[in-house]
Amino acid sequence: MHLLIVEDETQLQLQIRQQMEALNFTVDSAADGREGLYFGEEFRYDLAIIDLGLPQLDGIEVIKRIRAAGKDFPILILTARGDWQDKVEGLEAGADDYLTKPFHQEELRARVQALVRRSAGQASNAWTFGPLTIDYEKKRVQLDEQTIELTSYEFNTLEYLARHQGKVISKSELTEYLYAQDFDRDSNTIEVFVGRLRKKIEQSAKFIHTVRGQGYRFEFQS
Incomplete structure (x- = not known):
């Protein structure tokens, strides 16, 4: 399982990476929007975790461009913003779920597992x-x-x-x-x-x- 983390807070990025690697994900990480967009457009992932408040290119624009490139892997957005409109904007850009900072690591793990499970599920006709x-x-x-x-x-x-x-x-x-x-x-x-x-x-x-x-x-x- 291959996962992308786009988060500019170094300590938080490391914490998320360690937790995802403990779940047996292979993890790529980026600290700004432009690098994150490059990874998202060039490689196939099972999930991406993208912060909205990124330098160089904000998370909303990263998500829009990833979707425009035809990438359909699940995207979980992270935001420190409490306003509902910011969450709506992220979802409308193409994200599938969100977490508001600060969050519990257990909640992040559950959201990631649910996203991957739903994405992998198939029907029969x-x-x-x-x-x-x-x-x-x-x-x-x-x-x-x-x-x-x-x-x-x-x-x-x-x-x-x-x-x-x-x-x-x-x-x-x-x-x-x-x-x-x-x-x-x-x-x-x-x-x-x-x-x-x-x-x-x-x-x-x-x-x-x-x-x-x-x-x-x-x-x-x-």
């Missing part, structure tokens, strides 16, 4: 909903026969909703599916994932319907 095809085995989504690039967490969100088409799925149910443990995360995290999905797959038809006060329902509607 492919379903078609009008112009949308979801290949659960290959973890591939096509819209009008064109492949849509999704992160692993975007795919897992879509997969869960589609497998329960017609049923209203609450935010808490989606959270329990996507994350192995609940660390009192903001409920708006799910809204960010759903919003990202809608932008990518609802170009000519509607699939994800909001049921006010209850959650989301997946249903093809031309």
